[in-house]
Amino acid sequence: MRLNKEWTIKGIAMAVTGTILVLAGIAFAQHRNFKEEVVLGPGVTTVRTLGDYFAPLKGGPNDANVFILDSGEPGGTMLVLGASHPEEPATSLTAHLLVENATVEQGKLIVVIHSNPSASTVTRPGDAYPRFFHIETDWGIKKFRMGDRWANPLDSWPDPETYVHFPSGQLLAYMDVRNLNRTWPGRSNGSLAEQTCYAFMRLIEAEGVDIVIDLHEAELEYPIIGTIVAHQKALRIAAMASMTLTAEEFRIGMEISPLALHGLSHREIGDHSNAPALLAETPQPFLDRVRGITDESLLLTGKDEFVMKAGEFGLLYWPIDESGWPIDARVGRHCSTVLKIAEFWTLFNRSKPLVVTSVPRYADVVANGTGYFFQDPATASASKVVYE
Amino acid sequence: MYIHAGIVLGVIVLVFALARFLKLSTELAMLGAALAGLIVHGLVVPSRELVGAFAWFEVPRHIVDGAFTYFDVVLIFLTATLFMNLLKDAGGVAYIVRGIVRRFHRHRALALLFLTVVMLIPGALTGSGTVTVLVVGALVGTVLTYMGVSEVRVTAIVFMCAAMSAAAPPINLWAMMAAAGSNMPYVGFFLPLGVLSVLGALFSMFYLGWRGTPIDLEQIMTELPKPPRGMRWWKVVVPFVVLFGLIAAGRVWPWAMPVLGLPLMFMIAAAIVVLTNLGQLKLIKVISDTVEQLLPLVGVMVVVGILVQVMALSGARGLISLSIVTMPLVAIFATLFIILPVSEGLIQYAVAPLIGVPLILLFNMKGFNPIIALAGMAAMWPVGDMLPPTSVVGRATVMILGFKGRYYSGFAKTCLVPAAFVLLLGSLFVVFSSRLGFLVGG
Amino acid sequence: MAVMVLYYVITALFTVILVRNFIKTRDVQKGILYLAVLMPFVLRLFRLK
DSSP states (O other): OHHHHHHHHHHHHHHHHHHHHHHHHHHHHHHHHOOOEEEOOTTOOEEEEGGGTSGGGTTSTTOOEEEEEEOSSOOOEEEEEOOSSTTOHHHHHHHHHHHHHOEEEESEEEEESOSSGGGGGOOOTTTTOOSEEEEEETTEEEEEEOOOSSOOTTTSOOOOSSEEOTTTOOEEOGGGGGOGGGSTTOOTTSOHHHHHHHHHHHHHHHTTOOEEEEEEEEOTTSSSOSEEEEOGGGHHHHHHHHHHHHHHTOOOEEEEOOSSOOSOHHHHHHHHSSSOEEEEEEEOGGGOTTOOSOSHHHHHHOOOHHHHHHHHTTOOSSOOOTTOOOHHHHHHHHHHHHHHHHHHHHHHOTTSOOEEESOOOHHHHHHHOGGGGOOOTTTSOGGGEEEO | OHHHHHHHHHHHHHHHHHHHHTTOOHHHHHHHHHHHHHHHHHHHOOOBTTTBSOOTTHHHHHHHHHHTTTHHHHHHHHHHHHHHHHHHHTTHHHHHHHHHHHHHTTOHHHHHHHHHHHHHHHHHHHSOHHHHIIIIIHHHHHHHHHTTOOHHHHHHHHHHHHHHHHHSSSOOHHHHHHHHHTTOOSOSOHHHHHHHHHHHHHHHHHHHHSSSOOOOHHHHHHHSOOOOTTOOHHHHHHHHHHHHHHHHHHHHSTTTSOOOHHHHHHHHHHHHHHHHTTTTOOHHHHHHHHHHHHHHHHHHHHHHHHHHHHHHHHTHHHHHHHHHHTSOHHHHHHHHHHHHHHHHHHHGGGHIIIIIHHHHHHHHHTTOOHHHHHHHHHHHGGGGGGSTTTOHHHHHHHHHHTOOSOIIIIIIHHHHHHHHHHHHHHHHHHHTGGGGGGGTTO | OHHHHHHHHHHHHHHHHHHHHHHHOOOHHHHHHHHHHHHHHHHHHTTOO
8 A cells, every 4th residue: 555655656756757858858859959040141152161171070069150251352351250159149140140141342251150059059057048039020030049158068078177278278167168268279189169169270271361250248247348359469450449339339348358368269369370359248138147037038138127236236347227238239239340340450451451241230230120130031042041 | 026036036935944844855845946936937927028928838948957957066976976885895995994093093183184185185176075075084084983083073074174175276166167257267276275275174173183082003903894805905096096097187188188077087986996896896786875875965956956947047046146246345244154155055056156256246346356255255165065955065974974963953063163264264365355465376 | 979978878877776766765755856866867868958
């Protein structure tokens, strides 16, 4: 009798756990296997993948699409990295928007929408991130994966007990061995993220990249926000871009990449290649530790009472009010920043001009919404649709 | 938002209390509280801009996402304990204890010093106080018992030294995670963390372990369990040499060594124990017993992960975090010794990004030395590992030493003085961080 | 890669033992906790999370 009761409870518990596992498993599989549709814009001339530059990545989780927009005219080459951290969605949206809209009149623009694709296929345990987010367009809703800061453990397991950065030897927290913005300049036989950075360095060499922009978003509690962080080789461009953007469009600061902080794109790419790197940050209240309800709404509107309260106490490095930091403002900032950096690159390097057009600026994105600039994959020819 | 987060937090506390009242175990009570919090969040969450109502399909996903929060730590606990249990089953632990007692029985101070070092190493290398307890806790505990230290004091010593080993450099997970979250390089922590953890461990060991009875070698040698016939010194030494060798090799040749990770290193060490004692071990039984022995510990890690997920989802986590960082600075300093251990007891390592990062950014803003201040905090957090609801290291200590006394009025009370010492020292480091900047060299 | 495979082996080993202990335990509370602990192990083994 006792045994029966024991097994009844155990049986019910098994059924409940089984149901949870099946439903959660479906949810995780949906997220991991979801493909974002990218419609190739008029400027895209070739689509390669990272594996073309470093064969071991071919066909693997981080064989990211590399969109090349080549004007055919001689000039400078710029590489734009979206979603180094997929939990910063304004970055992949900006890159996506560049691929679907930009035309290049002089020089070459190379865009990567998901620089660490593996990290975009996993939600962060314990942080209640949504799996997807949706952007309204004129032709319907466009769906995107919301990812994590670190590569998926299914693709990169185990972590070391502490991560020793190559080549500086600096010690970093163990999970940062999966963080694309801590593994530059990378290592050919390292972790997935290290190999990915290594592949990007080969891409930079092979394509003759002159300047790199790494797009990011940051919490308002974090001092490096609303700014351009520049390697010392790109200080003039960053300073001019920040000054003119502040005068003409929105406030944006400028910081010099610290010499002692290793593994970061703005430090290592500049140190280990001919291309200086700049990192652009927009404010994303979703990432703040003091945030309230964690969901897609916060991700897209950037409105949060708790973060505002922290601001009243002077705990934030960037202002926030009832209107929050909507995704359109963040994408718009990144668009204008990329354009402005290209303009000043050209100004300072007359022999290597880079002229990018047809990309909306901050005011356009805020006025029309990000979705306005996405093309409908259903009406595009199949050869023009690429899956991310 | 305040009301919503408050309601969810209230439900969590209420259900936990009710479940405990109904004689559910701490782990199950916490699980029930987390699930109730999740459901209440779904029921009362206001319609949200752009998204609308709560998506119930996400509920199972949130539960499992939370359950994964400390999965790596769970694997380390399981493999580390398996290794030590196999060694114990083979008679290796008894062999080492006899060796230490024979070598140090005449010099109490030297013996205590040696035991402190033994306690500090595993946690310093792995960042986990639990690993220290699981790997060397029983061994050090046995030696201390034979040095005439009372059971409750032995338990307190093992816990405090384990806590300090987790704080000890080079690996302090709280400092690493908080530094990563505030984009500080994990550099310059060696000396401040070293000073704090070594002082804390020595104070605990000598304060609690100095008084005792002199060792009667003859009597102890007859009382101590005798290692089996086939036991040889190399059978004990080799697994440890391989284990620490692998950890050290990963640090010395980080780019030549393949990344093995701690669980695999412990499994390799365990495999060596099995191979050198072929036919003498009840392998399946030891693994099964290990899992059963660790169930409360790994169970609480899984359940806390779910709780943390629900609190993040509902904004309850943000509310707690906000309440702390919006306190006046003087109040923060005055209550750090409560806030840090209590929050550690509540959510474990997740405190580092949750509370550590905002506090460090706040201190930095106010002109304090962030490295010293973080080191101070990172030595105070592990003290909270004996506090409920998780009490991870405290419970591991009690479990591994087979302590039969009362948890709070016995064990925890005995820890009070050394714990207060560490908390005071840590607080002083935070408050006077700008004057202690000279320690940031290592 | 080989190391990752070994991690699946370790995960599988503990999954089997967890299931075995769940079946053997007479304590219902322990049984439920075993199931909770099993969740991440099972989904990792199936490479779903």
